[in-house]
Amino acid sequence: MSIDFDILPSDPVPIYRQIVDQVRRRVASGSLAAGDELPSVRALAQAHAINPMTVSKAYSLLESEGLLERRRGMGMFVAALRPARSVAQRLALLEPALQAAAQQARELGLSAGQALEAFERCLDRAAGDAARSPEEP
Amino acid sequence: MSIDFDILPSDPVPIYRQIVDQVRRRVASGSLAAGDELPSVRALAQAHAINPMTVSKAYSLLESEGLLERRRGMGMFVAALRPARSVAQRLALLEPALQAAAQQARELGLSAGQALEAFERCLDRAAGDAARSPEEP
Amino acid sequence: MSIDFDILPSDPVPIYRQIVDQVRRRVASGSLAAGDELPSVRALAQAHAINPMTVSKAYSLLESEGLLERRRGMGMFVAALRPARSVAQRLALLEPALQAAAQQARELGLSAGQALEAFERCLDRAAGDAARSPEEP
Amino acid sequence: MSIDFDILPSDPVPIYRQIVDQVRRRVASGSLAAGDELPSVRALAQAHAINPMTVSKAYSLLESEGLLERRRGMGMFVAALRPARSVAQRLALLEPALQAAAQQARELGLSAGQALEAFERCLDRAAGDAARSPEEP
DNA sequence: GTGGTCTAGACCACA
């Protein structure tokens, strides 16, 4: 309930990386706020049928990054002093993915209009997939 | 000269994959046409300070895929009977990159409009970077 | 009031260990003398926002070690027959910390003189921080 | 020959941490210079009879810290642009260990002179342990 | 050859 991760074991990007990336973005967006508790290593591992060490590795990375805070014997929490970032900062985090897509579109000889239209469809689908979209009432 | 690759050794996607993907997309778009010659393994390796075996692996993959043709003593060429693909086919190749970006945008709490706007800027920049844009004069 | 602990929850050394070590050293130096009362578990826990069980664990260790004495309903006291130790014994307790620092200094390529000078500054600062220095008026 | 680590499996500080700390200090001192290759994960693991994953964990931390650079398929190297640090910077790295020792000395009721003398003996011993001291001819 | 990832499971330490 507090947070559900999308883990795709078959994805080429490693599982621990999927966790790291999702936490990063959710903290940036404020959907994970300072002080929030994360699911325990064991709970997350069991929920997705992955190894606890894989989860632990992700959490450790996020801790050494200053995004999470370990409270001994109690669990992992979103670090204090981690306010949600501004729209500009969040757009900067999105930039690399957009640039990669733009380069591919160019190499594929697609027009900007064609690429934008396809992206819009993807965005609609992504919003629909979410349990409840943050966009509309 | 005929073709310049964007190789980023520090990118998480392996170098040989970067080469393979770029060739695939350029053949799909027709910017590499049947019969065109590719840079020699040595030339490409030297130009980007990468291992010749890495280039060779990429070319071999593309050859076994039927996209390239090795002419002994002469080099690698785009195989005949490799017409550019339709727009729909090329959009399908672009899809994965767009979906990844869309998911990230959602996790970052960005609206579809904000994401689209940012993507448009990336497309403009990508077009500007190209020696000559395939879209308009 | 009688004794103030330096507790750093983020320190890699566990909290209960920080308490145990500080009590041990203060008893060795005589700054905690036989019969002195220690702060109650609750008081110490509240003062440093730590778990009472953590304090309790530290006190229990010190009790089983013979350093402290639990007087029912009254609190914890420094055990009788616990004379301050000799300078040589106290230096032996300091040794591990000095050896660790010496090894680090060597790995950092610092000369003995540079390390000693820096240590002297630390000692001065530590003396200054103390309410009243045990060395001179 | 290139680099030998001091690994003490019985030390309370975890093995991977011992490796991380030693690399950090050696890079700071210049005894490991930019571009130097580190022992391979497997070699280091075998030499000290520890698990390759333990070494790998240490190297990964150092990489994410920017101190080491992974060259795919070739090994780990000290990152470029990692000049040895100034004496002041190296003293700053030594500071925490010195402060801990100073606080302990104070709690033990030892005079600054007594602590300094003991530290000097430790430094002499540390220098003697080193194969060849960097201090004298 | 190199490092990366993941698993399964043990054991420890902390609260």
Add this chain to the structure above:
DNA sequence: GTGGTCTAGACCACT
């Protein structure tokens, strides 16, 4: 209950 550390060993990917 929590996370941390380590092992043993498999499999993958890159050069």
